[in-house]
Amino acid sequence: MTVHTMTTHSAPERSRWQRLLQHPQFETFCHLIWLFFLFIPALHVVTLADGQPIAFRWDATLLAIAAYLPLHFLRARLTHEGRLAGVSLATFTIGLLLFPVNYCAHTFFIYASLPNLRASMRYSVAQMLAGIALSTLAYRWWGVDWSAVGITAGLISGVGSAMLGAQAAKEKQAQLRQKDHEIEALAKMAERERIARDLHDLLGHTLSVIALKSELAHKLAAKGGPHTSQAIDEMKAVSEVARSSLAEVRETLAGMRNMGLMDALSRAESGLRSAGLTVEVSVAPREAWPVLGIAAEHALAQAVLEASTNVIRHAHAKHTRLVLLAEPGRLTFSLEDDGQLPDDIQPGHGLKGMRERLEQAGGSLILRALSPGLHLGAQVPAQAH
Numbered sequence: 364m365t366v367h368t369m370t371t372h373s374a375p376e377r378s379r380w381q382r383l384l385q386h387p388q389f390e391t392f393c394h395l396i397w398l399f400f401l402f403i404p405a406l407h408v409v410t411l412a413d414g415q416p417i418a419f420r421w422d423a424t425l426l427a428i429a430a431y432l433p434l435h436f437l438r439a440r441l442t443h444e445g446r447l448a449g450v451s452l453a454t455f456t457i458g459l460l461l462f463p464v465n466y467c468a469h470t471f472f473i474y475a476s477l478p479n480l481r482a483s484m485r486y487s488v489a490q491m492l493a494g495i496a497l498s499t500l501a502y503r504w505w506g507v508d509w510s511a512v513g514i515t516a517g518l519i520s521g522v523g524s525a526m527l528g529a530q531a532a533k534e535k536q537a538q539l540r541q542k543d544h545e546i547e548a549l550a551k552m553a554e555r556e557r558i559a560r561d562l563h564d565l566l567g568h569t570l571s572v573i574a575l576k577s578e579l580a581h582k583l584a585a586k587g588g589p590h591t592s593q594a595i596d597e598m599k600a601v602s603e604v605a606r607s608s609l610a611e612v613r614e615t616l617a618g619m620r621n622m623g624l625m626d627a628l629s630r631a632e633s634g635l636r637s638a639g640l641t642v643e644v645s646v647a648p649r650e651a652w653p654v655l656g657i658a659a660e661h662a663l664a665q666a667v668l669e670a671s672t673n674v675i676r677h678a679h680a681k682h683t684r685l686v687l688l689a690e691p692g693r694l695t696f697s698l699e700d701d702g703q704l705p706d707d708i709q710p711g712h713g714l715k716g717m718r719e720r721l722e723q724a725g726g727s728l729i730l731r732a733l734s735p736g737l738h739l740g741a742q743v744p745a746q747a748h
Contacts, residue, residue, distance in 0.1 A: 391439040398428055400470045401461075420464040427461040431471065442481045451475040451490060459501060466507075469515050472498040476519045480530045491523045556719075571675045572634045573608075576601045579637075624687075625649075627664035631671035631685065638675045640700075641682045647689035653745035655694060659724040663696055666721060666728070666741040669713045670698045673739075678702025680736060693726075695742040701735050717741070 404419035431454060438450045458471030476494020478487030495516045502512045576597050583594035628646065635642045655663075667685075674680055680702030688695045718728045726743035 391436060394474075395432075395435065397470060397473070398431075400467050401428065401465060403467050404465055423461055423464045427457050427465075427468070427471070431457050431474070435474070438479060441479070444482050444486045447479050447482055447486070448490070451494070455494070455497060462501070462505065469498060469502075469511070472501070472515060473518055473522070477523050478527055480526065484527065487523070487527060491519055495519050556716075570608075571672050572604055572637055573601050575634075575637050575675070576604070624655075624660050624664045624667070627667040628685065628687065631667050634675060635671055635683055640674070640680060643682070643684040645685070646687045647694075651689040652694055653689065653692060655743060656724070656746040659694075659726065659743035659746065662720040662724040662726060663694065663741060663743050666717050667696055667698075669717050670696075670739045670741070673713065674698065674700050674702065678704075678737070690742075692745050693742050694745070695740060697738060697740045699733060699736060699738050701733075702737070704732055704735065704737050 401424050405421070434450050434454050434457075438447065438454075441447050441450065452475070454471050454475035458468045458475065461468035461471065472494060476491050476498070478490060480487075482490075498515050498519075499512050502515070580594040580597035580601065583590040583597065625646075628644070632642050632644055671683075671685075674683055678700045680700035683698060683700045686695075686697045686699075688697070714728075714730075721728050721741055721743065724743050726741065729738075729740040731738040731740070
C-alpha cells in the first residue's frame with residue numbers, strides 16, 4: 364500500500380516568502396519578464412511595409428538586453444526627475460538601434476515610457492505622452508503600419524495607467540494606516556489621561572479620609588480608657604476605606620470604573636463629616652433628574668469627589684453645603700464652604716481634570732469667590748434623545 368504524504372510550508376518558510384514578496388526589488392525583477400517579447404521574432408520572419416524582410420539577430424538582441432539591465436535597476440532607485448528622463452531616453456535609444464534587426468524592439472519603447480512610481484504624477488503622465496509621441500515618430504519613419512502604433516500606444520497608456528492607479532491605491536492605504544495609527548495613539552493618550560484623572564480623584568479623596576480617620580484613631584488611643592473602643596472603630600473604618608479604594612483602583616486601571624452620582628454624594632458627605640465639618644445636603648428627587656449619559660454622570664460624580672477633597676485639604680472650613688439641582692435639560696451640582704480663599708485661585712491637576720472631564724461630557728465648571736469661602740458649580744446636560 365502506498366502512503367501519500369502532504370508537505371506543508373512551515374511558518375518560517377511562509378515568512379521568508381512574505382519577505383520576498385514585500386522586498387522593494389521584487390517588483391523590479393518581475394518587470395524583466397517583458398523582455399521575453401524580444402525573442403518572439405525568433406519564431407518567424409516578418410516584413411516591413413516595403414516588403415523587405417527583417418531577420419532576428421540574437422547577438423544584437425542579447426547586447427541590447429545587456430545594455431538595458433543596468434538602466435533598469437538604476438531607474439528603480441532614482442528619484443530625481445531629470446536623471447529619470449535621461450535613463451528613459453537611453454532606454455528609448457536602445458530600442459531605436461535594435462529595431463532594424465528585431466521588430467519587437469518596441470518593448471524598450473514601452474519600458475522607457477512607463478511611469479516611475481517615485482516621480483510625481485505630472486512627470487509620469489508627461490513621460491507616457493512623450494513615449495507615445497516618440498514611438499509614433501519612429502514607427503512612421505520606418506514605415507510601420509498604424510496598427511503597431513496603436514498597439515504600442517495602447518500598451519503604454521493602459522499599463523501606465525494601471526501602475527499609477529495601483530500606486531495611488533497603495534498611497535491611499537498608507538494614509539489610512541497612518542490615520543489609524545494616529546487615532547490609536549490619541550485613544551491611548553486619552554485613556555492614560557482618563558486613568559490619571561480618575562486615580563487622582565479617587566486616591567485624593569480616599570487618602571484624605573484615611574489620613575483623617577487615622578489621626579483621630581491615634582488621638583483616641585492616646586487618651587486610653589473608654590476612648591480605646593472608639594479608636595478601634597475608627598481603625599476598622601480605615602481598613603474598610605482602604606479595601607474599597609483598592610477595588611476601585613483595580614477597576615479604574617481596567618477601564619471599568621463608573622461611580623454613580625448618589626454613591627459619590629454619600630462618600631463626599633461622609634468624608635466631610637469625618638473631617639469635622641458640618642454638612643448640609645440638598646438633593647433633588649431622583650425622579651426629577653434628567654436622563655444622563657454614562658460619561659456625563661461619571662464626570663459629575665468625579666466632580667463631587669474632587670470638590671469635597673479640595674475642601675478637606677485646603678479650605679480650613681467649618682461648614683459646607685452640597686446641592687444637587689435638577690433643571691430642564693441639565694443636572695447641576697454645587698458646593699459652598701466658609702473656608703479661607705487665597706487671593707488668586709490657581710487650578711491644580713484636580714480642577715483641570717474636573718474641567719476637562721465635564722467639558723468632554725458637554726458640561727461646564729464654575730468657580731466663584733464668596734465672603735467667606737468658595738462656590739464651585741458643575742453642570743452636565745441631559746442625554747440627547
